[in-house]
């Protein structure tokens with residue numbers, strides 16, 4: 001198996017030879033997305049939306065599979081590996097690629113290892129540049145903007161990119177294949193542990209053994225244990241990649257957040273709710289007729305209802321004069337934010353969503369996981385690499401502390417405080433907060449959003465944010481956040497002990 005390139009690159013098509021993601025996923029950064037399908041769609045055939053109401057439109061594409069082959073685990077082979085990774089999302093595949101570089105025997109288990117990733121991932125371009133992954137972006141916007149309200153807009157000189165799921169997954173799979181990673185198509189039911197070895201039991205009846213099991217099966221996994229109540233906040237969003245008649249956004253600016261609420265002028269019920277628990281629009285304009293739109297609740301506890309998000313989005317699109325002709329893809333986003341880390345250490349290692357690498361204040365995770373996987377791989381290699389054979393408890397201790405060393409745990413505590421603060425703010429408070437946030441020295445706001453600030457820098461960042469905040473914002477933070485502040489200080493103290 002060395003020739004994965006051709007089959008994989010041509011694989012994002014359905015069995016009917018129709019491009020699965022007919023537009024931007026197929027293009028490189030500079031190329032313009034196109035909406036051609038194998039059959040021309042005549043205007044009278046298009047099931048267009050009533051003005052602004054896109055909710056009755058069915059998404060035309062469902063994530064399909066790569067039409068390719070992988071080096072599969074053969075049941076007649078010895079079912080023993082150094083590392084088994086459960087899940088081939090971005091987290092699992094990146095770790096598989098990194099660990100296998102050390103000559104460590106890896107098997108990835110997933111019910112559908114060749115499936116397309118379903119989510120639409122956005123990242124800051126500098127994050128992917130520093131990872132050497134910029135060619136995995138299929139669209140780059142040179143600037144981003146934040147609509148604070150109807151009168152104030154911030155233009156941010158920080159390019160933003162959309163990840164090509166096809167290119168990134170292809171690249172990771174190719175590297176895994178050339179590093180002799182095996183794949184097994186099954187769902188893992190159970191993990192059992194002995195002193196130096198663990199066994200996974202799969203839904204096809206197979207049992208595979210390894211010195212280390214890594215759970216990369218996403219936020220909902222049950223293989224990783226927690227010893228504290230999981231008091232998550234939730235980011236919830238509804239997104240569509242849509243063909244529209246037109247939209248009002250500049251093509252060279254990605255809309256990071258649109259906090260305007262004038263669309264709710266004739267919707268008193270939603271306006272009141274939105275003023276307490278606000279949602280914003282996140283938009284990636286690809287061309288004048290193609291756009292990704294996502295109405296997003298940044299964080300709520302309990303979670304805001306999904307139907308309310310969709311109704312607010314409907315009102316917003318109507319107000320912006322966006323008539324949706326076709327929904328090409330849709331996504332329901334529900335990301336648990338903040339909350340405790342898993343018990344550290346434990347005999348199942350974790351990466352990706354279940355390892356709580358997700359940024360507690362933003363819900364972003366992809367770039368951070370890509371950056372941390374090499375560190376986890378290095379820790380694994382120090383134990384299971386060619387010269388050493390450290391297994392059992394010392395291995396678990398080493399790898400968990402490779403992912404979550406004390407400094408990173410402390411910084412995360414700080415970002416959890418950021419989430420708790422956001423949870424307390426109403427629309428006015430949220431607008432004031434982001435106005436002050438994006439006024440900061442870019443070193444701080446870039447660093448905060450990309451989890452790059454040390455604990456010391458996070459403290460300076462907070463002071464600077466407080467200094468930039470309006471008086472009402474300062475009052476808001478002081479009156480609404482003493483409990484989260486005390487909790488954060490308590491947690492910081494516990495981590496240090």
Ligand SMILES: Cc1cc2nc3c(=O)[nH]c(=O)nc-3n(C[C@H](O)[C@H](O)[C@H](O)COP(=O)(O)OP(=O)(O)OC[C@H]3O[C@@H](n4cnc5c(N)ncnc54)[C@H](O)[C@@H]3O)c2cc1C
Nearest residue numbers: 087089090091110121122188217218333352353364365366
């Ligand atoms: C809709 C949405 C949009 C997001 N957008 C962004 C974004 O723009 N930027 C960003 O940085 N982050 C984003 N995130 C957050 C995060 O980056 C994603 O959730 C990311 O997909 C997590 O990657 P993962 O590898 O941990 O898990 P997943 O991508 O969820 O992959 C898990 C894999 O494990 C497999 N699996 C599950 N159970 C089992 C089992 N029992 N046995 C074997 N295999 C199993 C699944 O089939 C799947 O392939 C988004 C999240 C969502 C939900």
